[in-house]
Amino acid sequence: MIKTVLLLTFLNFVLIETHAQYAFFPNSGTITYERRFHVQNYLKRNYLNKADLETxxxxxxxxxxxxxPVELGTKHSLKFYDGETLFEIIKEDYPSNYRSALNYLPVFNDSKTYKNQKTNMFSRLIHFGGDEILLKDTIPNVKWKYTDEYRNIAGYDCRRANGLIQDSIYVVAFFTNQIAMPIGPELIQGLPGTILGLSVPSWNINMFATQVELNNQPVSSQLTKGKKVQPKSKVEIKELLRVSVYDWMDEKAFQKQWSKFLF
Known part of the structure; x- marks a missing residue:
């Protein structure tokens, strides 16, 4: 009897080891996200209650x-390949009443963000005032705290983590270790798995994956099409904006605008 139990235990251990050895952990593919921005709640919270709002x-x-609209819905893609990612909007014909509402979106809607995990660097192309700005710097850190809440997103089991970005913006992320790349949309990352769900409560933004397609397509770091844009660091761009663009703003308002560049 003891020999039988030992034999079964040994066989079970071998099966587990074999399964782990041949488990498939993808490192390339494309994730499609749907982002919802509840514009009405955001405006009521950040604008309508301001006594000093100009005419x-x-x-x-x-x-x-x-x-x-009550909320804005946009689609985005995250392409990943061997430690490199490219996050960008999926262009669609949006309703005409979206245009004015998009001006109040607390993030850049049509930016492109390339990240390289191996070098810990990112590049972000931003369309700003008719010009293009290319921001290149180190990937910002996010302070994460794990929770015991779980959710299934796009067919993947995910665990919740609460994070703090820019030392003040609270985010909620759901990540899966079934895709073991420590990546996520925008500049949010740093968990032991891929972020498939993201929420920024203070900005009334929720972003969840709707599809995960595994493929073997490399990611391009080229963000511009033939047009040469000189990259600048966070320090350089912040100083440029403070002096020449947002010089009329007080410090609190300027920091709010600057947060768009680092999300």
Missing amino acids: WDKMFVDEVVKNG
Whole structure:
């Protein structure tokens, strides 16, 4: 009897080891996300209650509240390959009332972000005031705290982690170790698995994966099409914006605008 139990235990151990040895952990593919921005809640929280809101701003906000959508829905893709990722919007024909509402989105809607895990560097192309800005710097750290909450997203079992970015912005992420790359949308990453769900409560933004396609397609680091844009660091771009673009803003308002560049 003892020999039988030992034999079964040994065989079970061998099967587990064999399964682990041949388990498939993909390192390349494309993840499609749907991002929802509850524009009405965001405007009511950040604009309508401001006593010092200027007349022109109030007119624009009132127009979006009256005729704009309740929320904005956009689709995005995250391509990943051997430690490199490219995150960008999937261009679609959005309703006309989206245009004004997009101006209040607390992140850049049409930016492209390339990240390289091996070098810990990122490049982000931003369309800003009719020009293109290429930001290149080290990938920001996120302070994570794990929880015991779980959710299935796009067919993958995910665990929740709460994070803090830029020392002040609270985020909620759901990551899966079934895709063992420590990656995620935008500049959010650093968990032992891929982030398939992301929420920024203070910005009324939720982003969840709707599809995961595994493939073997390399990721390109070229963010511009034939046009040469000189990359600048966070320090250089922040100083440029502070002096020449947002010089009329107080420090609190400027930091709010600057957070768009680092999300």
